[in-house]
Amino acid sequence: MTKALTMLKAGLLVLMMATMAVPVMAVQPDEVLEDPALEDRARELSKGLRCLVCQNESIDESNAPLARELRIVVRERLVEGDSDDEVMDYLVERYGEFVLLKPRTDGWNMILWLSGPALFLIALGVGASYIRSRSKAAAPTEAALSDDEKKRLEELLNE
Known part of the structure; x- marks a missing residue:
């Protein structure tokens, strides 16, 4: 029950x-x-x-x-x-x-509707060009030792 x-x-x-x-x-x-x-x-x-x-x-x-x-x-x-x-x-x-719960997509509103995707595409282009320019840049090199520095290095190593 x-x-x-x-x-x-x-x-x-x-x-x-x-x-x-x-x-x-x-x-x-x-x-x-x-x-x-x-x-x-x-x-x-x-x-x-x-x-x-x-x-x-x-x-x-x-x-x-x-x-x-x-x-x-x-x-x-x-x-x-x-x-x-x-x-x-x-x-x-x-x-x-x-x-309106769903805004219209004509007239001036078209700018608002298209600005988001347009800015995204611009950001992709800027990012791609930055990455491409970084890959073409010469790698930083270290400066060679001067004669005085080489002499001092040899003295330190010989000690």
């Missing part, structure tokens, strides 16, 4: 831990749109928008008041008939590109 009770407790513990591991979405019931297609679009857009308070969470996951306001703005824009790109452009215009 105690073995069965222990197994039951273990099973309940595993079930409880499994349900706690599921990510909790912060969308409130009063935010959900009646049209399932619009709600799906709103959820997809929300997953790509950064919570400006939490900064490493999407607005879909964040419980911050500003994230709630952003979710509502997204849904309002979709109800008004905006396309997904128009909604994103509106939010970027209002909050800047920081609101």
Whole structure:
């Protein structure tokens, strides 16, 4: 009987831990749109928008008041008939590109995206040229002994 009770407790513990591991979405019931297609679009857009308070969470996951306001703005824009790109452009215009979890790779951002690999290639070139120049350099030689030094050395060795 105690073995069965222990197994039951273990099973309940595993079930409880499994349900706690599921990510909790912060969308409130009063935010959900009646049209399932619009709600799906709103959820997809929300997953790509950064919570400006939490900064490493999407607005879909964040419980911050500003994230709630952003979710509502997204849904309002979709109800008004905006396309997904128009909604994103509106939010970027209002909050800047920081609101995007994945920054755009066009315009001035292209410089940022390409500067890392470019600097890496430049560093490889500088390193390779340094190593090549070091291998071609003449090995340092020791200066020969002067006549006085040779004479003194012979005197020391003969003693």
